[in-house]
Amino acid sequence: MSDSRPPLVEMRGMRISFGGVRAVDDVSLDLLGGEVVGLLGHNGAGKSTLIKMLSGAYRPDAGEIRIDGRPAAINSPRDARRYGIETIYQTLALAENLDAAANLFLGRELRSGWGTLDDVAMEAETRKVMARLNPHFAKFKEPVRALSGGQRQAVAIARAIHFNARVLIMDEPTAALGPQETQQVADLIVQLKKEGIGIFLISHDIHDVFDLSDRVAVMKNGRLVGTARTRAVTKDEVLGMIIVGTCPAAAIPGPDALAVGSA
Amino acid sequence: MSAPRRRAFADLFRATEIDARLVGMLGALVLIWIGVDLLSGGAFLTPRNLWNLSVQTASVAVMAAGMVLVIVARHIDLSVGSVLGFVGMIMGVTQAEFLPKYLGFEHPLIWVIALAVGIAVGAAIGLLHGAIVAYLGVPAFIVTLGGLLVWRGCAWWVTSGRTVAPMDDAFRRMGGGIEGAIGAGWTWVVALLALAAIAFSTLHARRRRRQVGFALRPVWAEVAVAGLAGLAVLAIVLVANSYDLPPRVAERIAAERGLVVPPQGLSIAHGLALPVLIAVGVGIVVTFLARRTRFGRYVFALGGNPEATELSGVDTKRVTVLVFVLMGVLCAIAAAISTARLNAATNAQGMLDELYVIAAAVIGGTSLGGGLGTVAGAMLGALVMQSLQSGMVLMGLDTPLQNIVVGLVLVVAVWLDRLYRSRTLKGSAG
Numbered sequence: 001m002s003d004s005r006p007p008l009v010e011m012r013g014m015r016i017s018f019g020g021v022r023a024v025d026d027v028s029l030d031l032l033g034g035e036v037v038g039l040l041g042h043n044g045a046g047k048s049t050l051i052k053m054l055s056g057a058y059r060p061d062a063g064e065i066r067i068d069g070r071p072a073a074i075n076s077p078r079d080a081r082r083y084g085i086e087t088i089y090q091t092l093a094l095a096e097n098l099d100a101a102a103n104l105f106l107g108r109e110l111r112s113g114w115g116t117l118d119d120v121a122m123e124a125e126t127r128k129v130m131a132r133l134n135p136h137f138a139k140f141k142e143p144v145r146a147l148s149g150g151q152r153q154a155v156a157i158a159r160a161i162h163f164n165a166r167v168l169i170m171d172e173p174t175a176a177l178g179p180q181e182t183q184q185v186a187d188l189i190v191q192l193k194k195e196g197i198g199i200f201l202i203s204h205d206i207h208d209v210f211d212l213s214d215r216v217a218v219m220k221n222g223r224l225v226g227t228a229r230t231r232a233v234t235k236d237e238v239l240g241m242i243i244v245g246t247c248p249a250a251a252i253p254g255p256d257a258l259a260v261g262s263a
Numbered sequence: 264m265s266a267p268r269r270r271a272f273a274d275l276f277r278a279t280e281i282d283a284r285l286v287g288m289l290g291a292l293v294l295i296w297i298g299v300d301l302l303s304g305g306a307f308l309t310p311r312n313l314w315n316l317s318v319q320t321a322s323v324a325v326m327a328a329g330m331v332l333v334i335v336a337r338h339i340d341l342s343v344g345s346v347l348g349f350v351g352m353i354m355g356v357t358q359a360e361f362l363p364k365y366l367g368f369e370h371p372l373i374w375v376i377a378l379a380v381g382i383a384v385g386a387a388i389g390l391l392h393g394a395i396v397a398y399l400g401v402p403a404f405i406v407t408l409g410g411l412l413v414w415r416g417c418a419w420w421v422t423s424g425r426t427v428a429p430m431d432d433a434f435r436r437m438g439g440g441i442e443g444a445i446g447a448g449w450t451w452v453v454a455l456l457a458l459a460a461i462a463f464s465t466l467h468a469r470r471r472r473r474q475v476g477f478a479l480r481p482v483w484a485e486v487a488v489a490g491l492a493g494l495a496v497l498a499i500v501l502v503a504n505s506y507d508l509p510p511r512v513a514e515r516i517a518a519e520r521g522l523v524v525p526p527q528g529l530s531i532a533h534g535l536a537l538p539v540l541i542a543v544g545v546g547i548v549v550t551f552l553a554r555r556t557r558f559g560r561y562v563f564a565l566g567g568n569p570e571a572t573e574l575s576g577v578d579t580k581r582v583t584v585l586v587f588v589l590m591g592v593l594c595a596i597a598a599a600i601s602t603a604r605l606n607a608a609t610n611a612q613g614m615l616d617e618l619y620v621i622a623a624a625v626i627g628g629t630s631l632g633g634g635l636g637t638v639a640g641a642m643l644g645a646l647v648m649q650s651l652q653s654g655m656v657l658m659g660l661d662t663p664l665q666n667i668v669v670g671l672v673l674v675v676a677v678w679l680d681r682l683y684r685s686r687t688l689k690g691s692a693g
Binding site for chain 2: 055081087089091095096097102106107108109115116117120121123124
């Protein structure tokens with residue numbers, strides 16, 4: 001990576017509390033273009049909360065977000081989208097009563113010259129994107145409720161990438177999928193990476209992300225344990241980071257991580 | 264039918280892309296009409312009764328169109344009957360007591376001003392309800408339950424319970440009656456416009472699909488759907504145009520226009536009633552809002568998944584407020600129809616209407632869970648309810664028995680709808 005170019009995303013000193021509980025406490029993390037960073041940790045470690053501050057769903061108590069080295073004001077999902085940050089939530093966040101096209105364009109509908117919804121154009125665009133993600137997909141007229149888990153995932157991903165996302169946040173992207181669909185998502189991540197998109201991959205399962213990530217970042221109890229190049233550490237070492245909070249030698253420790261052996 | 268033949272039929276039906284639920288409702292309506300007609304000794308299916316039925320349905324149908332969107336957005340409005348009563352009272356006082364002081368009675372502007380005041384008040388009430396629901400987080404059930412009591416009380420307060428009458432002559436046309444029917448000629452004009460609209464929308468949709476290379480509906484299906492719609496328009500025109508004005512009124516009109524009354528008597532048709540045209544207009548506008556605008560799309564998205572809608576960057580609070588504003592405006596229009604029809608504004612006007620409106624929406628296939636419902640279905644639901652009710656009146660059933668039947672029909676209709684949905688898993692938006 002060239003040092004002259006600022007990282008695509010920099011989060012500095014991010015902090016947020018809910019009712020006195022520090023869900024995320026002084027976490028700093030960055031992401032380069034074309035890089036996949038796996039964000040790991042137990043349920044409740046603060047991964048999703050951290051990322052929701054980036055996607056505009058939560059407003060941080062403290063901390064700064066920079067995009068391309070410039071401070072970014074992200075106060076709502078709409079702001080985040082303006083910076084090219086797209087999120088695929090664990091729950092997929094689809095309106096189940098609407099069809100694929102309506103979901104894909106939700107909040108960004110295409111309109112005709114008269115200001116009315118242009119459903120035909122939206123369906124046509126949806127057909128194009130879906131052809132790339134899932135060539136067998138044909139249920140364009142059905143509400144999303146009638147789709148399988150993998151098909152819904154494809155709709156959620158289509159929604160994220162259709163609008164020229166630069167940063168993609170995927171929260172447990174394969175949690176609801178079978179082996180074949182998981183492979184499809186993995187292939188897609190490789191492809192998006194090639195296009196220069198930076199991807200945060202959030203998971204509590206190390207196996208999901210280890211093969212796909214360039215770096216891993218581990219959180220525990222709202223704090224960053226450390227980050228490491230995936231090739232430089234073993235799965236066991238990362239597991240140690242997740243479970244005990246120890247930071248192996250090859251990793252860059254977070255603010256107050258334990259060194260290996262001290263725990 | 265054997266299984267493959269049944270499947271072939273289903274395929275044919277699917278090719279037409281008609282909403283099967285709507286067809287089911289129309290079928291139920293036809294069954295009710297025929298049944299009631301047989302039981303009442305042929306008194307139901309007469310032009311006169313059908314014409315009256317259409318006028319009686321108008322007010323509830325107008326409100327049902329708005330209630331669909333309220334329920335689709337996962338809210339409810341229990342206050343519509345009281346809002347109708349209050350707004351009706353305001354419009355009554357405006358035209359019968361306030362404006363005549365300045366303009367004199369029967370001034371041509373009176374009905375316009377009274378209607379505008381009513382719509383403004385209705386919109387303001389909706390704005391208040393919506394803002395409390397959206398920004399203060401009080402559930403719509405509670406806000407509008409409070410509204411039910413508050414606005415009924417306010418209606419009383421406007422005149423201390425006194426009935427206001429009579430209404431302005433021009434205003435009264437909105438309620439139907441002899442003056443509120445548009446006559447045979449204009450009815451044909453409306454019919455021709457409707458036929459043109461059907462033809463245009465069919466061709467436009469086909470051209471748009473061809474532009475982006477989607478599969479087209481088979482021509483026979485296009486012709487069948489458009490043809491059926493056209494036949495329905497013609498049937499309505501024929502009914503409206505075969506209900507004649509009373510002979511004495513016809514003679515008076517003939518005298519006014521200097522016509523010679525033929526020896527066999529004069530027959531002048533009512534034609535469509537204005538309140539019915541208003542209701543149809545409301546139905547078209549609200550359907551347009553629901554299906555063709557961002558606002559409508561967000562209402563349905565909100566009902567399907569509020570969190571996802573919010574995360575998509577939609578201002579869900581604003582959408583909620585707008586839904587209630589629309590409901591308030593429609594209550595005002597319904598109030599105009601109902602005060603005009605009664606030729607008075609009374610304190611009890613619209614009482615229990617909230618129940619009929621909600622029942623109409625639900626019978627029309629609106630899911631109380633949100634996210635699902637059609638304006639046309641709700642308005643048909645209003646027609647079904649009114650058909651049952653006036654049919655039972657014609658059959659001479661007592662009021663308590665009427666209530667029992669309506670209550671049972673409501674429950675059975677929703678049960679059938681659930682059965683249908685769990686079978687098909689197919690929803691419809693708009």
